[in-house]
Amino acid sequence: MKPKIAFFDFASCEGCQLQVVNLEMEIPTLLELVDIVAFREAMTEASDDYAIAFVEGSITRESDIPRLKKIRERATVLVALGACASSGGLNALKNRMGMDTVKNIVYGDKAGRFETFPARPIHAVVPVDVHIPGCPIHKDEFLRVVQALLLGKKPEIPDYPVCVECKLKDNLCVYELGQKCLGPISRAGCGAWCPSNVDACAGCRGFISEPNKNAQTDIMKKYGLTPDMIMKEYRLFNAYTEDSNE
Numbered sequence: 001m002k003p004k005i006a007f008f009d010f011a012s013c014e015g016c017q018l019q020v021v022n023l024e025m026e027i028p029t030l031l032e033l034v035d036i037v038a039f040r041e042a043m044t045e046a047s048d049d050y051a052i053a054f055v056e057g058s059i060t061r062e063s064d065i066p067r068l069k070k071i072r073e074r075a076t077v078l079v080a081l082g083a084c085a086s087s088g089g090l091n092a093l094k095n096r097m098g099m100d101t102v103k104n105i106v107y108g109d110k111a112g113r114f115e116t117f118p119a120r121p122i123h124a125v126v127p128v129d130v131h132i133p134g135c136p137i138h139k140d141e142f143l144r145v146v147q148a149l150l151l152g153k154k155p156e157i158p159d160y161p162v163c164v165e166c167k168l169k170d171n172l173c174v175y176e177l178g179q180k181c182l183g184p185i186s187r188a189g190c191g192a193w194c195p196s197n198v199d200a201c202a203g204c205r206g207f208i209s210e211p212n213k214n215a216q217t218d219i220m221k222k223y224g225l226t227p228d229m230i231m232k233e234y235r236l237f238n239a240y241t242e243d244s245n246e
């Protein structure tokens with residue numbers, strides 16, 4: 001019998017699920033290996049009987065918690081899909097603002113109808129077995145994770161900097177073009193996606209273990225960034241991690 005997998009979403013743009021839908025060439029093979037039993041972005045049918053749950057999105061309201069716990073109870077393996085789920089992502093940028101202020105900005109005079117609380121990654125609520133970082137996830141990494149899980153192995157997510165992949169690709173460093181790049185401290189695995197397209201890495205895959213922030217800060221100061229600007233760079237995709245000192 002094929003393993004049953006399911007996809008769920010919380011506060012997100014659903015871009016990570018879209019990356020899975022975009023695996024047009026690989027989906028036929030994937031469907032030979034697994035049964036997808038729930039995937040709101042791609043199918044109407046839904047079942048609560050699954051072994052592997054891929055969860056996209058941050059937890060941003062009280063009512064998310066029981067729903068996530070139910071998913072955790074049912075799944076043998078829980079995978080955080082993308083930055084929102086694995087680190088809080090962009091959603092955590094609101095956390096330093098008052099929640100009433102946030103609601104008023106978004107919903108205006110209808111703010112009273114909606115609930116919200118500071119955004120958090122799913123591991124802040126339930127145990128998570130695998131984190132697939134990135135905003136969005138990288139399609140190849142998703143396939144590598146599925147392959148490892150089907151083989152009963154722990155998926156390996158790189159813990160070295162984007163600069164390694166960037167140098168292997170012989171890219172021109174974007175600092176030479178006047179950009180400010182977080183590649184030296186950001187987690188690789190995207191194939192240096194942004195610098196390979198002449199854009200700076202903004203750290204969407206989170207930071208490596210023990211990032212040398214002092215050296216990174218010194219580089220950015222040397223290239224003209226003020227401490228305030230540097231803090232904004234660090235917090236863009238990693239506000240929850242930066243604020244909680246995880």
Ligand code: SF4
Binds near residue numbers: 090
């Ligand atoms: S990680 Fe990025 S692409 Fe994925 S759901 Fe969140 S905002 Fe969208």
Ligand code: SF4
Binds near residue numbers: 162166201
């Ligand atoms: S462009 Fe960014 S990732 Fe590439 S070498 Fe320079 S600092 Fe590192």
Ligand code: SF4
Binds near residue numbers: 194
């Ligand atoms: S280069 Fe940096 S910002 Fe771009 S996809 Fe990779 S980790 Fe994310």
